[in-house]
Amino acid sequence: MGEIEGVEREIAELFVAPPEGFTEARNALAKRLKEGGDPEAARRVTALRKPVRSAWAVNRLVHEDRSAVEALLKVGEQLRLAQRRALSGGDADELRRRSEERRKLVTEQTRRAARTLGGDPVPAVVEEIAATLEAASADEDAARQVLEGRLSKPFARPAGFGDVAGLKVVPGTGGQEAPEATADDGAERASREREVRAAERRERQMRERAERMRAEVTAMEERLAERKEKLREAEAEARGAAVELKRLRR
Template identity: 40%
Template sequence: MDFDTAADRLYGVPPSEFTATRKRLAGELSREDARRLTALRRPTVSAWAVNHLLRDGGVESLLGLGERMREAWSSGGDVGELERERGRLVDGLVRRARELAKEADRPLNEAQSREVEDTLQAAIADPSAAEAVRAGRLEHPLSHTGFGPLGAVAPSVTHRRKKAEPKEGEPKEARGKRPTREEDSRVRARRLAEEARAAAERAEEAEHSIAQWESERDAAREAVAAADRRLEELRRQVKAAEAERAEAGRHEQVAQREYDRAARTAEDARRHAEEADARRRAGEADARRRA
């Protein structure tokens, strides 16, 4: 198995199974690929729902619509019918995402459903978001400010801005008037959006740090477990060696005792043999004298 196959499998499981699956798949990879896999972060529920929706086969039509809409935005063409198609597609896909999540025993709440919708809208407007969705490995939901692609303004927004601009010949006071309440609201909304994005980035960094340290912790735990197993094996070996030594010591004592007995027996036998030989020689000598 290679890294891409493992990553695709990993982001296809529910978030509750992500950590266990990541650990299992990492064990089937090379050391470098395993390190890359363990650095991947668990997706939020809404991001998982979009990944699941992609695997269900319902997103390609939306991504194709996004390409047509971005082309129309860039060329200034009519996007009215495309906008209506977008509404129908997004609504249908959000419903399908909720169905799939419910079938997986992880139903989406309203906030998570909105995040799924925001991600699908971003995939229509932004090519990079579209590629992220097509990859099927989202870790968090996506969002896009405005109605057109990045750096572009939808025709309806342009029209409102032109109406708000002072007409030629209006007094300078009209040109330099204070922002309206609606403009203040938009400024606050943009500021809150920036703060939310900054908070999301900090949360993402924290999750990345958690994933890295989780990997380090798991590796350390495995090393400790391996050391414990080795230590237990060594303890068994020491215990067995001690038993062997005790048995050898007992055998040594028996052997020494038998050796000592054999040595005494041999000494007695030599002495008796010497005495018998002396008596034999004495008898022979006496016999010769008598002859």
């Protein structure tokens, strides 16, 4: 158990150390694991991909201030609930408040993450950081991956999440009895609820499909890494055989 935790800790450190040294450190760890009698762990480490600058900055942010990232993700969860309520005829003001709260937190944490890059970060990289944090606040799977602190690449911005400027709020009644809901109101609300449920099902299906594809790609990468290792061994044996042949011909 301790050895497993040690390996996981070393893997985590790969993703927060300067990315320039990632490949060398990864290969050294994989070699040590293989020589130590754990080829499966060695293959898993070899399959790890060097994080791009934006992903590395988010990993550093999680490593240095996990609670701040968790606070952003919590607001994202509250925003999703407010969105569902608004679509069901609830308070759109709450949706606007949560959306603005999330926007401010994404901006704040993006700036913090960008500072780890030093100098004057490329705008495209800063945009990728913001998109990743926004995606994590909109999707539970993205949130889980961000909190793991092992991102290799950024997420795309979520589509259609948090844009509430066009929502209309029904004015309050000032304590008077609210107008009785009509059949049309009920039908419209039911229709919106069906649309939300259908969208949620499709989102879940697409996320599961993406997970399956990601697992397939990882498996293929692991097989490729294994074959490359066997190729290197075969090439080394071929060189040794060539040296031996040359010696015998003398």
